[in-house]
Amino acid sequence: MLAIVAAIVFGIAFLFSLIGTSIGISTTALIALGLCLLALHQAGIGTSSVGSGHWRGRNRR
Template identity: 55%
Template sequence: MLAIAAAIVFGLGLLLDLLDASLGAGVSATTFLLLGLLLLALHQAGVGTAGWRGGNWRRRR
């Protein structure tokens, strides 16, 4: 789920960069890039997965 959120954030950042737009003080395409990288890092660390074993919680014996 975090990877999907990261893809959406990267898409918004790309649109802001292509349109040379800014959403106010301190919010730019670079902000969206860094937020997307944070979401990808959390996804790779296993945050938000079902159970501690990466989704294999149903196979407990």
């Protein structure tokens, strides 16, 4: 989920860079936010592993 949000943030930063507009936050800050979200995604934060059964072991009886 965080990777999708990071992709949206990167897309917004790219569009603002192309158009040359600003909403009060710099493009660099948006890129830093996107990188932070990607780092959290890689760390496993924001993933929904509850209910998927990965932590129990699939073939254990």
